[in-house]
Amino acid sequence: QGVYTELYITEGDGGDVNQEHEVKLIEAASRKRKTEEKPIKCNDIFKPLPEQKRPVRTVLTKGVAGIGKTVSVQKFILDWAEGKVNQDILFIFPLPFRELNLMKEKKLSLVNLLQSFFPETQDLQPRHYRSYKIMFIFDGLDELDVLLTNLIKGNLLPSALLWITSRPAAANQIPTECFDQVTEVRGFSDPQKQEYFSKRIRDQDLANKVFTHIRSSRSLYIMCHIPVFCWITATVLERMLSEAESGEIPKTLTQMFTHFLIFQIKHKSQKYSGKSDIDVQQTRTSILALGKLAFQQLEKGNLIFYEEDLKESGIDIKEVSVYSGVCTQIFREEHELHLGKVFSFVHLSVQEFLAALYAFICFIDRSVLNQQTTKNQNTELSELFSRSSMTEFLSSAIKKALQIESGHLDLFLRFLLERISDSNEEIVKYIKEKIEDSSPEKSINLFHCLNELNDHSLVQEVQKYLRRGGDRRLQKARLSPAQWSALVFVLVNSEEELEEFNLSKYDPSEESLCNIGRKTCENLESVLNLENSSLKELDLSNNDLQDSGVELLSAGLKSSQCKLQILRSVFL
Known part of the structure; x- marks a missing residue:
């Protein structure tokens, strides 16, 4: 008996390309605002929602690698084949993109393409496809072709149902307004x-x-x-x-x-x-x-x-x-x-784990590197091997990961760093320096790196500020940028229940604590919507909330997930 991942209807998706590393997308998934999403059963993706006035013909399902897109497709087909659901559909044609890529040079018509993949359709004529209710499933979009564009636009078989699955970056080749329904495979819930x-x-x-x-x-x-x-x-x-x-x-x-x-x-x-x-x-x-x-x-x-x-x-x-x-x-x-x-x-x-293992082995054993080097191995990553010491090697890897906005090497870096035994203190110091001038997104991964190195000093330093009561000298504490990053890390990743987070404990001159704007309130709303949030008391009384912020916080407070019991602020 299987455990199937959930699909979510995503509303208000602007189609922006999300270039974050796929693991970072998963980490962010648990913090997305539930108010913009509705869960939907896989077999119901072509059923209109109550507020939808027209039938659903085209569906896009996004999700990172390994999250369950293909399994969702397989479950849909199996339930249909066993006569359980969607029996108004006569034919379903599943077409994996990686196989279609091999066929694209042949410039086949749709009928010829189907006959190539499904020989049993040889007797079907073009008029049959227009007469019957049929469905095409294109699993694993990587690039758009003319045939698919014509199917999406309805220039070709306008009555046929169309379901496309794709990783997030590839999905953005197609404007979401081209689809009647956009869904996302979120993976396992808690x-x-x-x-x-x-x-x-x-x-x-x-x-x-x-x-x-x-x-x-x-x-x-x-x-x-x-x-x-x-x-x-x-x-x-x-x-x-x-x-x-x-x-x-x-x-x-x-x-x-x-x-x-x-x-x-x-x-x-x-x-x-x-x-x-x-x-x-x-x-x-x-x-x-x-x-x-x-x-x-x-x-x-x-x-x-x-x-x-x-x-x-x-x-x-x-x-x-x-x-x-x-x-x-x-x-x-x-x-x-x-x-x-x-x-x-x-x-x-x-793949990233094995890449990090390979990089580490090659650096510590130059004879292996010499044996493995080929004339085509002139990538940016291979330049790491020219460094003279382990500290320089790892520092260069950290720099490289920080330079890439998408976070493409973040997990590779986490895997690589835990392997060191010497130069540990130097690398820990270097990471802490980088936390000082890195974006919040990058600093979170650097904290994960410190965690892989079994160093918790910055997190422990911030935790003492979060303890309720205690020394009065901490009541107006100034936190450095690195400590603010650590504070975010503690709040997001700590397993300890935090019942109260009082911003008035900290120096109000800190830029991050004054005149909270819309973006910050959006983040606060997402925290209130966290499925496993245990936040019960929030004090914003030292901050000048703007009208848009009040609206966002109100939406968060109305969420069924919100467990907040006390909120102090100047607008109340």
Whole structure:
């Protein structure tokens, strides 16, 4: 019995390109304003909402990699095929984009394209497609072509239903006004996370123990919005928390992925050779090859690889089964009907983990780097290897990640930093300096990096300001920019319940505390709407709220999620 991700109707979507890293999108998802969204069942996406006056013909569903878009499509088709729902639709034609890409040079008509993918449609004539109620599903949009444009605009088969799924960045190729309904796959809600582990792990005592451990780490808990990560976590913790395994239980992303890689290698060794011992040399060769592929493709943002990509990374195509066989749940080889062989990592985060592992190994062992270097390896990331010391190497990686507005290397950086043992103090100091002059979004990731390095000094420093009561000297404390960033991190990521946040404790001359504007009130409203928020008292009495801010806060207070009991402000 499965646990399915939820779809949300997203209203007021301006179609702006969101270039944030996909994990950052997941972290932001739990803070989105619920007032602009309505949950909808997958099978109901073509049913008009009460306020909609015209039928729904075109639907766009967005969502990051691994969040459940394709599973939603598969569930829709399965329920239809079993006669449960949507029986007014006679034909459903699912067309994956990555296969369509191989066909685009052939410039086929729609009928010829369908006959190519579905040979059983050979007897259907164009008039049949106009006579019957049919539906096209284009799964995994990456680029728009003329045929799809004509379908969306209704120039071609205006009565046909059209469902397109896409990652957020690619979805913005099409203005949202072209769709009757825009939805987003949000991943597992907090209750669904617990439901997943309860169903995935048969021993309920062990399942509860696993979930309790996940709740103790905010980073792990947030990542479990992604079904793929729930599966990785369950794979690791089910063994680690059982009597059969011993050792330190992973608490960070890096530790979790490291244990997952070790588990997959052991599993492969036991399955194919019947031995518990690992062939170290073969495993090292395979991991380096996969790491190099992950590293080289990271800047390109590629999730799907072809044979030429493998060749560029130095992987012998004749021996590719060795690589995909090392850990089938990390790197997989697929045989698509029209696309031929394609290769992929199970998720973008796995690719970034292996890229970071590869970068670290190459830097500490220059002989490996010399063996792995190819004439095509002249990317910006490869320049990191020219640094003379570990401190310079990591400092350059931090600089590179901060320069990229999209956060493209943020998770790569988190994975990379936990591997250091020497230069730790220097890097921690460097990160704290960077927090001083970084944007709030960037500083949050730098705090995650400090967490990976097991350094909590800044967070602990800010927490003393948040304690209720205490020394009067703290009542008008001036926080540095880094401490304000730490304050945001504590409020967003702390598992401790915070019942009161009184801004009057802090120096009102701080720019961030005076004349709260619309943007700040939008953020406050989103906090009030948090599903797991425990904020019960908020004091804004030292701030001059503007009219728009009052309206936004009022909307937040009306939310069913809001648990606030006391709000003090000059407008009351």
